[in-house]
Amino acid sequence: MSGAARPTSRDVARAAGVSQATVSLVLGGKWRGRVSEPTARTVRATADELGYRPNLAARSLRLGRTRTALLVVPALTHEYFARVYAGAARVAAERGFGVVLYPSPEGIGPARDPFGSARAAIDGVIASSMAADALAGIGDGGRDGGLPLVMLDSDPAAPGEPPTVNLAVADGFRQVTRHLLALGHRRITHLAADVDTWTFRVRGEAVAAELAAVPGAVLATEHCALDIAAARAAAERALSGTGPRPTALLCDGDVLAAGACKAARGLGLRVPDDLSVTGFDDLSLAVAVDPELTSVRLPAEEVGAEGMRALLTLLDGGAPSPSELPVELVVRGSTAPPARPRP
Amino acid sequence: MSGAARPTSRDVARAAGVSQATVSLVLGGKWRGRVSEPTARTVRATADELGYRPNLAARSLRLGRTRTALLVVPALTHEYFARVYAGAARVAAERGFGVVLYPSPEGIGPARDPFGSARAAIDGVIASSMAADALAGIGDGGRDGGLPLVMLDSDPAAPGEPPTVNLAVADGFRQVTRHLLALGHRRITHLAADVDTWTFRVRGEAVAAELAAVPGAVLATEHCALDIAAARAAAERALSGTGPRPTALLCDGDVLAAGACKAARGLGLRVPDDLSVTGFDDLSLAVAVDPELTSVRLPAEEVGAEGMRALLTLLDGGAPSPSELPVELVVRGSTAPPARPRP
DNA sequence: CCGGGCACGTGTTACGTATAACGTCGTGGC
């Protein structure tokens, strides 16, 4: 069925009338001063004609490196992580590397050792901060097993931390908070994801710090899980509690913001006339809902790309410096000045 | 830095006082009647203690198989394909396989041979129909290069087609059409994606066939690209053309439906009171927008899972039968009986 | 008492590659 077997470097050598070693040298690019130009040309032509592809398994075995990185993310179905993957894969491909995914424990089945065989076939790991829990469960009691590791969206100041690639999340939240304050909002509720990772922890502080600078501004916080239904329920709590109602909901993500909008409509409040809502992440969802969400754009692809660059530097023996990528406030239709208090 | 090197099967053998061959036999599971139970136990214990992991490169080289499949999808950022991946990865993991992604040519850079090195390290390919174009450009002039291949959402009746896993897309469109007809809609516009693959081609026919059975029902079709902005523009064309306005927009996907809803609101039409809109795919987006979309739920994970099962069957020398997975209409708030014609 | 089997392992090899170590041939310097 499959006809001829894949040609090996020896087949190429035979066809070109040289030794296997020469083929390896030429195709490996380290032949300067060892093989003549015409011979090299012949070898390349022959390899091309036979459709030769080096056997990666053999190469990996010989070199002890696999040219494959592992990317650990909590869930690919979240657009942010899909985009992180895309960026990482792009940079990897440029350098002849592959990227294999480990998309969270619950996604892959109840393996005792979740990495399973992948562990042996990779040169390094890029791990999302949100996946740190999964990471802790693997291998030699939570150690990285000696594998080069790059962390995404993890606390850069943590002691003994591996190289990190971060988003300026705190800055993003300061920006969005200032945007609401500038519009005139003074009663703001932070709809916070109940996820205990660095990237989420810094948000509340950033919001509080900005509000503290404005006399009369009051902050409330409502926690919920990272899905629409939970966000809707939390927003309903925030909007129907006793005391004066907040005029703006500052959400930890576009998904939460979408839930908040639904809660508002359910309560007969119009967005943004009666209630301003802000998102975060700037997913495609942000422009799919009505009104479109004021949000904060994250360079997700660049996070993946930069993470991969850092890992490659690490593999080359270098010491990548921690990087922080800027984010950008995108104002759309879900925010407006607060309605005048009812007479 | 990394301290001790990874233990090999020979290290285990030395520590356990047996030969490397014995270790391989025991750990490979084919030792029944060849190695005594106590010896086997000792070997396993020693391997465990040393933290032995077989070197996958070596194993692949020896066996000529890599236990890795390639999944070709057009874009991971589309939730449907992320879910297909999840399903495929789950089944693969159960069988000790890995899944590597090839997420479209534009996503991975302008490599002349897009598969690049991945090509050599895989045992088989699962390809989404939408990625057929990308597939055609690779390797030996469009041939599959002898690699086992499973197609997802591809025409099962095409001659010489590899094994396929399909969704009952036509049935889904018949269901959604009947739903609209049952509500009383007679002027329906099909907002169709301008993608020329089987899974999209069959839709128009299905809708037309259902409408043909109902006297007085008229069908229009508007084509657009698969994104929100394009859908919105197309919907505006459909809703503001001459002649009687359609009372329902039947969309090829939730993304298009979201765009259609925005168009409706922009024109001052309420959904579903003035216009019914239906989606397809039942992404998380369907319940994020307001009103929630009547849609058709696709077992995306199961498509990936079934595709992987078919590939594994193929690799075992079997002949998987084409499978068609059922879909399910989910009625939500974006559809209602048409408004009475204005007096 | 001897030989055949059986239970239990072991020696050896090959997978395809990269590279260190080693020729070989021609040529130029002295």
Added chain:
DNA sequence: GCCACGACGTTATACGTAACACGTGCCCGG
């Protein structure tokens, strides 16, 4: 005229695993 040396390749080996093809003893039937 001879040696050293550069240019050009080749031979040989190791990476770690799986599995084929053999040993060893030992038991048991004859």
